[in-house]
Amino acid sequence: MYRYIISRILLVFPTLIGAAALVFLLMRLVPGDICLVRLGSGGTSFTQASLATCHAEIGIDRPWILQFLDFLWGLARLDFGKSMWSGKPVIVEIATRFPISLEVAVMATVIAVVIAIPLGTISALKQNTWVDLLVRTFSIAGLATPAFWLGIVSILIVLDVTQAVFGHPWMPPIDYVPLWQDPIRNLSIVMLPALTIGYRYAAVSMRMTRSAMLEVLREDYIRTARAKGLIRRLIINRHALKNALLPVVTVIGIEFAFLIGGLVVTEQVFNLNGIGRLMVLSVQNQDYTLTQALVMVVVTIAVLSNLVVDLLYAWLDPRIRLA
Amino acid sequence: MRAGFTLCAAALTAVLAIAMPASGAEAPKRGGTLTFMIPADAPPSFDGHQEGTFAMLHATAPFYSTLTRVNPENPSSTTDFVCDLCTDMPQPADDGRTYTFKLRDGVKFHDGTPLTSADVKASWESIIHPQEGVLSPRESYYMMVDKVEAPDPATVVFRLKFATTTFLPALADPFTFVYQKEKLEKDPHWYEKNILGSGPFKFVTYETGQSITGVRNPDYHHPGLPYLDGFTGIYAAKQATRLDAIRSDRAAAEFRGLPPSARDELKAALGDKITVQESDWNCGSLVTPNHAKKPFDDVRVRRALTLAVDRWHGVPALSKVADMHTVGGIVFPASPLAATKDELQQLAGFWPDIEKSRAEARRLLKEAGAEGLSFELLNRNVDQPYKYVGTWLVDEWSKVGLKATQRVQPTGPWTDAMRRGDFEVVLQANCRAVPNPILDVQPYLPSSVFTANYGNFEDKDEVALYGKMLHETDPAHQRALMREFEKHSIDTQAHEIWVSWWYRTVPHRSYLKGWKISPSHFINQDLATVWLDR
Numbered sequence: 001m002y003r004y005i006i007s008r009i010l011l012v013f014p015t016l017i018g019a020a021a022l023v024f025l026l027m028r029l030v031p032g033d034i035c036l037v038r039l040g041s042g043g044t045s046f047t048q049a050s051l052a053t054c055h056a057e058i059g060i061d062r063p064w065i066l067q068f069l070d071f072l073w074g075l076a077r078l079d080f081g082k083s084m085w086s087g088k089p090v091i092v093e094i095a096t097r098f099p100i101s102l103e104v105a106v107m108a109t110v111i112a113v114v115i116a117i118p119l120g121t122i123s124a125l126k127q128n129t130w131v132d133l134l135v136r137t138f139s140i141a142g143l144a145t146p147a148f149w150l151g152i153v154s155i156l157i158v159l160d161v162t163q164a165v166f167g168h169p170w171m172p173p174i175d176y177v178p179l180w181q182d183p184i185r186n187l188s189i190v191m192l193p194a195l196t197i198g199y200r201y202a203a204v205s206m207r208m209t210r211s212a213m214l215e216v217l218r219e220d221y222i223r224t225a226r227a228k229g230l231i232r233r234l235i236i237n238r239h240a241l242k243n244a245l246l247p248v249v250t251v252i253g254i255e256f257a258f259l260i261g262g263l264v265v266t267e268q269v270f271n272l273n274g275i276g277r278l279m280v281l282s283v284q285n286q287d288y289t290l291t292q293a294l295v296m297v298v299v300t301i302a303v304l305s306n307l308v309v310d311l312l313y314a315w316l317d318p319r320i321r322l323a
Numbered sequence: 324m325r326a327g328f329t330l331c332a333a334a335l336t337a338v339l340a341i342a343m344p345a346s347g348a349e350a351p352k353r354g355g356t357l358t359f360m361i362p363a364d365a366p367p368s369f370d371g372h373q374e375g376t377f378a379m380l381h382a383t384a385p386f387y388s389t390l391t392r393v394n395p396e397n398p399s400s401t402t403d404f405v406c407d408l409c410t411d412m413p414q415p416a417d418d419g420r421t422y423t424f425k426l427r428d429g430v431k432f433h434d435g436t437p438l439t440s441a442d443v444k445a446s447w448e449s450i451i452h453p454q455e456g457v458l459s460p461r462e463s464y465y466m467m468v469d470k471v472e473a474p475d476p477a478t479v480v481f482r483l484k485f486a487t488t489t490f491l492p493a494l495a496d497p498f499t500f501v502y503q504k505e506k507l508e509k510d511p512h513w514y515e516k517n518i519l520g521s522g523p524f525k526f527v528t529y530e531t532g533q534s535i536t537g538v539r540n541p542d543y544h545h546p547g548l549p550y551l552d553g554f555t556g557i558y559a560a561k562q563a564t565r566l567d568a569i570r571s572d573r574a575a576a577e578f579r580g581l582p583p584s585a586r587d588e589l590k591a592a593l594g595d596k597i598t599v600q601e602s603d604w605n606c607g608s609l610v611t612p613n614h615a616k617k618p619f620d621d622v623r624v625r626r627a628l629t630l631a632v633d634r635w636h637g638v639p640a641l642s643k644v645a646d647m648h649t650v651g652g653i654v655f656p657a658s659p660l661a662a663t664k665d666e667l668q669q670l671a672g673f674w675p676d677i678e679k680s681r682a683e684a685r686r687l688l689k690e691a692g693a694e695g696l697s698f699e700l701l702n703r704n705v706d707q708p709y710k711y712v713g714t715w716l717v718d719e720w721s722k723v724g725l726k727a728t729q730r731v732q733p734t735g736p737w738t739d740a741m742r743r744g745d746f747e748v749v750l751q752a753n754c755r756a757v758p759n760p761i762l763d764v765q766p767y768l769p770s771s772v773f774t775a776n777y778g779n780f781e782d783k784d785e786v787a788l789y790g791k792m793l794h795e796t797d798p799a800h801q802r803a804l805m806r807e808f809e810k811h812s813i814d815t816q817a818h819e820i821w822v823s824w825w826y827r828t829v830p831h832r833s834y835l836k837g838w839k840i841s842p843s844h845f846i847n848q849d850l851a852t853v854w855l856d857r
Contacts, residue, residue, distance in 0.1 A: 032739030038367055039460065047774055050458050057456065085367045087515060088531070096531045155567050162571075169592070171571040174564065175534050175557055268561040271568075273533040281364050281532075286735045 001314070008310065012303045016296060020075060023295040024068050027288050033060060034084045034286045058084045060288065071292060080293035085285045090293040093278065098260075098297075100176055101267075101274035103186075104194050105259035109252065111198030112205050117248070119202075120209025121241060127214060135206065142203025148265035150196040155269070158192070174271045193270045197263065201255050208251050212244035219243075242316055249316065253309035257302035261294065351837055355855035357554040360565040360577035365532040365558055368515035371500040372450050373458045377579055377844050380497060382535045382556050384848040386433070387500035387520035388544070390424060390443055390479070391491070393757055395852050398841030399602055401658045401758040404495045408443065408521075408544070409479075412491075419486025419796060422494075424479045430544045432503055433525045440473035445504035447471045447481075449511065457511045463773070464493055464762060467793075486796050492759035497845050523549035523851035533558060543851070550837065550854035569597075569832065575855075576831030579844045580604065582646055582707055589830045597830050600840035603648065604827040605655050605763070606754035608712045610700070610820035615779035616747050619698075623691040625817035628748070629672035630684035631723040636677070637715060638823045645711035648826030653767065653809050655758040655842060656824060659798065660805050671814040672821070684723040697726040701746035704733045712822060713750050741777040749777065752825075756845035760805065761792055767812045767819050778818055785811055785818070 035054035055061040059070075074081050080090035123135035155171055162170035172188045179186040216222065217240055225235045264276040275294065282290040363378035371383065391412065394403040406412060409424040416423070430438040451468050453459040467487050472480040483490060500520060506513045518526040521544065524537035538553040557574060559565050566585055568574040570592050589597045612619035612628065619625060634650045642648045652662040652670065667673045674680040688694050702713040710731065717727045727748075732740060740746050755763045770776045772786055788811060792804040813821045829840055837852040 030736065031743075032735035032737075034735070036738040036742065037735045039458070050460075053456055054458060086365065086531070087368065087512075093531065152563055155563075159567060159571055163592075169571045171567055171573060174559065174568050174573050175530070175555070269564065271557070271559045271561065271564045273530070277364075278532070284733055284735070285367075 005307070005311070008307050012300065015303055016075070016299060017072070019295055019299045020071065020292065021068070023292050024064075024071060024288075027283075027286065027291055028064060030286065032286060034058065034288070035060075037285050038085075060084075067288075071289075075296065080296075081289045083282075083287055083290045085282070085287040085290065090290050093290060094275070094293060094297060097273055097275050097278050099178060100190075100272055101260050101263065101276065103179065103190055104197065104263065104272065104274065105256055107190060107194035108198040108201055108259060109256050111194055112201035112255070113252065115198070115202040116205030117209055117241075117245075120206040120248075121213055121236065121244075123206070123210045124213030124217065124244075125236070135210070139203040139206040139210075142199050143207070145200065146265075147197050147200045147263075148269050150199065151193060151266050151269040154192055154196055176273055189270075189272075193263075193266055193272060197259065197266055201259075204255065205248055205251055208248050209244065212247050213240060216240045216244045245316055246313060249309055249312050253305045257298070257305040260301045261298040349836065349856070351550045351852075351854040352856060353550050353854070354552050355857070357551050357835065357850065357853060357855060358574045359554065359556055360568055360574045361556045361558045362560065362562070362565055362577050362579050363558060364560050369518050370512075370515045371498040372446070372453075372502075373460070373515065374498070375460050378558070380845055381578060381848055382529075382558075383500075383518060383520075384497060385522055385524040385537050385549075385554060385850045386518050386526050387522040387849070388430070388438075389495070389497065389499050389501060390447075391495045392497065393495050393841060393846050395839070395847050395849075398839050398847040399657070401492075401655065401842070404491055408438070408501060415486070417482075420483045422481045422483075422490065424481075426477045426479065427544050428477070430521055431542050432519055432521045433540060434519060436503060436505075438501065438503075438521050439476040440479045441476065442504045443479045443501055444471045444473040445507050446500065446502045447479075449502070449507055450499055454511050461496065461498065463765070464496070467493075485794055487761075487793060488796055488798075488801065489759055489761045489793065492757045493762060495757050497756055497848065522849055524551075524554060527553070545851060549851040551850065554850055569830070572832065575835045576829065576838075578829060578831075578838070578848060580646060580825075580827040580829055583643060583828060586828050586830045596833050598833045598835075599828065599830045600838075601829070602827045602840045602842055603656050604646070604825040604844075605756070605758050605842040606752055606825040607651075607653075608647075608708060608750060608752055608822040608825070610716065610748050610750055610822060611741075611776070611778045612748045612817075612820070613744060613746055613777070613779055614818070615744055618691060618693045618696065619747060621691045621693070622816055623687040624693050624696070625820070626671050626814070627684040627687040627691075627693070627723065628720065628725075629813065629817055629820040630674075630680045630687070631725065632672055632716065632719045632820070632822070633677040633680075634673060634823060635675065637719065641708075641711060641715055641823075642826060645708040646825045646828070647708055647712070647823050649824045651824050653764050653813060653819075653821050654760040654805060655755075655763065657842065658758050658760050660760045660802055662806065662809060666806060670810060671817065681723050688723065688725070695724050695726065697728075698747040700727050700729050701737065701740055701749040702729050702731045703737045703750065704731050708825060709750060709752070716750070716822070744777065744779055746777075748820075754825075756843045758842055761801070764789075764805075764808065764812075769818075780818055782816060782818065785816070 035051055039050060083090050083093050119135050123132045126132045158171055159169040172192060173185055176189055177185050222235060222240055225239055261275045261279055264280050267274045267277040279294050282294060361378055361381045366374055366376050366379035368374060369379060369383050389407050390409055391404050392407045394405045397403045404412060408426055408430060410427055413422050413424055426440055432438055448471060450459055450461055451465045467483050467485060467490055468481055469484045470482045502514055503519060523540055523543045525540045527536040527538055529535045534555055534557045536555045539549055565577050566588060569589060586599055612625050614620050638647055638650050649656050652667050654661040668675050700713055703709045713729050717729060720727045741749055753766050765773045766776055768776060768786060768789055769781050771781060788808050792801060792808055795801045795804055812818055834855055834857040836856050837854045841847045
């Protein structure tokens with residue numbers, strides 16, 4: 001078991017180097033550079049000398065191979081350098097945004113799990129009844145509705161309802177404060193985005209829970225458990241649900257990794273200063289150092305969440321041996 | 324007729340500003356914190372000398388002073404300049420080549436250090452003659468300045484290379500913050516990440532990419548100002564977020580400008596709780612043909628492109644959905660140097676009879692062997708008004724048999740494509756701060772003079788004409804030269820295809836008072852005169 005964990009952690013490094021090489025290359029294949037964006041977007045006149053000064057200042061005038069080696073050396077020391085756009089250390093740029101993305105991701109995951117597993121299970125147990133139909137409709141609507149659209153609509157509903165009820169429209173604050181500074185304000189900011197993201201996330205997990213449960217409920221060992229007179233609740237909780245959760249856990253792991261860095265539009269809709277928005281900005285601005293660092297963070301989270309999923313497999317199904 | 328048109332423009336500006344809060348009539352109330360939206364993502368730095376974006380300016384202008392400025396009580400004027408740090412607007416000496424400014428007594432930076440002429444000189448030197456390794460996008464804007472001197476702590480002297488009427492408007496540029504000499508000398512990049520000025524508000528915090536806050540400067544050099552206790556600027560690039568914030572009173576305004584649909588939405592939701600201020604905008608759309616690509620090296624084809632566009636009917640229609648309003652030539656419509664409607668109608672593309680204009684366009688295309696020409700319009704991935712204008716132009720060109728398609732690119736690749744000459748025609752914008760027509764038309768000069776012109780042409784006659792206009796100080800002669808320059812640039816040679824001026828619409832909460840709209844989103848943003856009526 002420990003050997004497995006260590007080998008999986010060691011595998012993170014070649015994965016990171018591969019991702020690093022890919023993002024390094026892709027960023028530089030895009031036409032233009034950050035200096036053109038800075039100097040040229042306002043339509044002001046700038047000279048070749050100004051452009052050269054800018055290139056030298058941020059180090060993109062050097063050969064690619066040197067830039068790549070620098071990047072890898074920085075990565076080895078966990079020093080991502082400075083953002084080419086703001087000049088601030090990349091670690092500061094990311095650290096400022098990471099807590100909000102993490103908070104939304106965790107809350108959305110909790111909401112998704114709390115909704116998906118009970119409803120998915122009930123839907124499977126009541127297959128082809130009106131309950132199943134209702135749950136399926138609810139989940140298909142969640143799959144079909146983009147989270148950003150739901151976000152916009154939810155804000156409008158809050159505005160219209162509060163205007164109708166209180167006479168003046170209300171919406172959550174738009175300037176983020178950390179949870180430990182002002183929990184109520186923080187939760188009022190984060191709740192709507194977490195709900196809108198959590199709904200779509202729950203829809204995916206609900207469908208997965210339902211189909212996995214249906215499959216497991218038809219297994220021989222479930223029939224055996226029923227035949228030997230085990231009570232229904234025990235059959236479902238101990239034997240069926242635990243086994244059915246294997247694919248659900250996989251989906252939850254993948255979705256969680258996506259939520260850190262993937263909530264680009266939702267973060268914009270709710271004006272959340274998170275990692276997804278930072279990623280888009282850094283790509284738009286062609287801020288190589290920041291984009292590279294962000295990709296590294298997201299890849300690391302994806303790899304680690306997959307590792308956690310693998311470990312959960314062993315816990316859920318002791319037949320699985322991680323070796 | 325000219326006088327009539329000018330009067331109409333002036334009247335229009337006045338009428339459009341009717342919603343201006345009557346700060347003179349009402350006694351301003353003190354206190355309160357203004358929250359406003361900044362419709363952008365975080366700027367690269369806080370350094371006004373290096374940046375050209377309002378995302379920096381709206382956040383930091385309240386912390387700084389400038390030597391002179393556009394009159395905050397009359398910002399829609401194109402000729403009303405007043406002192407900020409100086410005591411009186413000077414009369415030029417030495418045949419118009421020397422301007423001497425006396426500084427106010429007792430002005431202090433926010434750290435308590437006195438502000439002297441040495442600071443003003445150091446700040447202007449960093450703009451006009453930047454050290455190696457320091458960027459200054461406005462260097463060419465001040466090509467008329469020879470030297471800045473500080474003969475004593477309260478006097479600043481600007482010595483010009485030649486007399487020009489462009490100097491005073493250029494001096495009032497809102498990006499020309501006065502910095503502390505000591506800081507600049509220790510580290511010319513210090514102001515990129517730090518804020519230390521002498522403006523109406525003192526810097527408190529900056530939450531990276533999210534918000535900036537300031538508090539009242541009790542030692543501000545304009546007695547009685549500012550009225551507010553403080554402000555918070557919140558960055559939000561998404562328009563829906565900003566509208567929702569204003570609607571729910573999480574913010575009182577955003578000062579850049581919103582499209583007509585947003586104005587209508589807020590008005591419908593909030594009625595008289597929303598005040599709308601509108602103005603012509605010192606920004607306009609233009610198309611640059613790449614003269615290095617055939618057939619755009621042929622003036623007949625370039626002229627056909629402009630002749631095909633029906634501005635007199637198209638722009639009013641566009642104004643319903645896009646930030647556009649006024650048909651004009653290359654000079655800002657409210658300026659004394661702007662073309663009258665009669666003068667404008669003599670220019671290709673502005674003829675009153677569009678059928679005659681399009682017939683001429685077809686004739687020219689046929690003569691040039693470019694009938695049914697297919698080409699690509701490079702456009703920027705920005706909705707307002709680039710995509711609207713681009714789509715409209717494609718349709719207009721189709722009416723003379725031209726088949727244009729759009730290639731829409733994000734800012735970086737768009738700029739890169741222009742620099743590399745990888746385009747046939749490109750839609751651009753010319754967006755300036757203080758209306759200063761003779762400097763504002765620099766972008767129409769060939770790249771040997773104005774490096775950000777990507778038309779790939781040389782035109783000695785145009786450069787010579789511009790030189791004459793720049794050195795001319797007599798308003799009537801200057802106006803005549805401007806007409807010649809305009810005709811040469813957008814008609815005879817059609818180096819540029821001027822499309823239309825933008826229109827600035829700022830809906831804000833009615834309790835926000837003392838803020839007056841100007842022709843530029845860069846002007847009048849120090850918030851010193853703003854107050855909250857609640």
